[in-house]
Amino acid sequence: MDKDNLNNYKYLFLDRDGVINEERPADYVKSIPEFIFTDQALQAIATLSHRFQYIFVVTNQRGLGRGVMSFSDLEEIHHYMLSEIEREGGHIDQIYFCPDLDSVSVNRKPNVGMAFQALRDFPDLDFSKSIMVGNSVSDIDFGNKLGMYTVLVGDKYPQGHKIYENIDAYYENLYKFAENL
Ligand SMILES: [Mg+2]
Numbered sequence: 400m401d402k403d404n405l406n407n408y409k410y411l412f413l414d415r416d417g418v419i420n421e422e423r424p425a426d427y428v429k430s431i432p433e434f435i436f437t438d439q440a441l442q443a444i445a446t447l448s449h450r451f452q453y454i455f456v457v458t459n460q461r462g463l464g465r466g467v468m469s470f471s472d473l474e475e476i477h478h479y480m481l482s483e484i485e486r487e488g489g490h491i492d493q494i495y496f497c498p499d500l501d502s503v504s505v506n507r508k509p510n511v512g513m514a515f516q517a518l519r520d521f522p523d524l525d526f527s528k529s530i531m532v533g534n535s536v537s538d539i540d541f542g543n544k545l546g547m548y549t550v551l552v553g554d555k556y557p558q559g560h561k562i563y564e565n566i567d568a569y570y571e572n573l574y575k576f577a578e579n580l
Contacts, residue, residue, distance in 0.1 A: 400527075402567065405580055408548055410529040411451040412514070415458035415494075417534030417553050418573055419444070419480065427462030429472060431479045439574035444489035446577040453521055456494040457513040459537070463498035470498075493520060508533075509540030532576060536562050550576055 400407050416422045421435045428434050447454060462468050477494055484491060495513040497506040506512030518524050531542030534553035539562060542549035551566045552573055563569065570576040 402548060405530070405548070408528050408530045409452045410524055411447060411454045412517075412529055412531045412542070412547065413454065413456050413491075413573070414508075414531075414533035414535065414538045415456050417555065418532055419456070422534065422553075427460070427467055428476060429462065429468040431476055434476050434479060436483070437572050437574075439572075441483060441487040441489065443572075443574040443577035444484050444491070445487045447580075448488070448490045450577075450580060453492045453517075453524065454490065455517050456491055456496075457508065457517075457541070458494070458496045459508050460496045460498055461500055461507075463496075464500040493517060508535075509537040509544065511541060511544050514541070514545050532573060539565055552576060 413419060416428060419437065419440050420428060421437055423433060460473060463470060463473060473496065481491060495516050497504060497508070497513060499507050501507070504510065514526060526545040526547055529545070529547045530550060531538060531547045532550040532552060533539060533542070534551065534555055539549045539551060543565060548567045549565070550568045550570060551562060552570050556562050570579065
C-alpha cells in the first residue's frame with residue numbers, strides 16, 4: 400500500500416501530554432485544573448472520531464510510579480478528559496497508561512506493550528493501518544517499531560533535530576493534523 404495515502408489508515412493512537420493536553424515541563428498533570436486541552440484539541444478529536452474506526456490514547460505516566468499522584472487522581476483526570484471530549488462529539492475507545500518507572504518496562508513507550516494491550520482488546524486492529532501522533536521521540540519510536548505512520552506535533556525539538564528524519568509528517572498541533580486529513 401501507499402504509505403503516504405492517509406485514506407489507508409483506519410486506527411489512530413494518540414499520545415496524551417503535549418498532544419491532547421498541554422505538557423507541564425518537568426512536572427506531571429496531577430489534577431483536573433492542571434489538565435489544559437491544547438488549542439482546539441476537542442474539535443480535532445471530534446473530527447478524528449468520524450474519520451477513524453478506533454482512537455486510543457497511549458500515555459506514559461511515570462508520576463504514578465513516583466507516587467506524585469495516585470491512580471484515582473489519574474482516573475479523575477481521564478474521566479474529565481473523556482467527558483469533555485464526548486461533549487464536543489468526540490470519542491476515545493480506550494486509554495492505556497504506563498505507570499512504570501523503569502525504561503525497560505515493556506509497556507513504557509518507546510516499548511510497544513500498550514499497543515499489544517490494544518490489540519488484545521480490539522483484535523481487528525492492524526498496526527500497519529494505524530497512525531501514531533505524539534510530541535516526543537519515544538512516541539515516534541513506538542510508532543515506527545510497530546510499522547505505523549508517525550506524526551510529530553508540537554515544538555519540543557529544534558529544526559534539524561534527527562527526529563525529523565524518522566517521522567512521516569509534522570503538524571503544529573493535533574488540530575492542524577485533523578484539519579489536513
Ligand atoms: Mg507527550
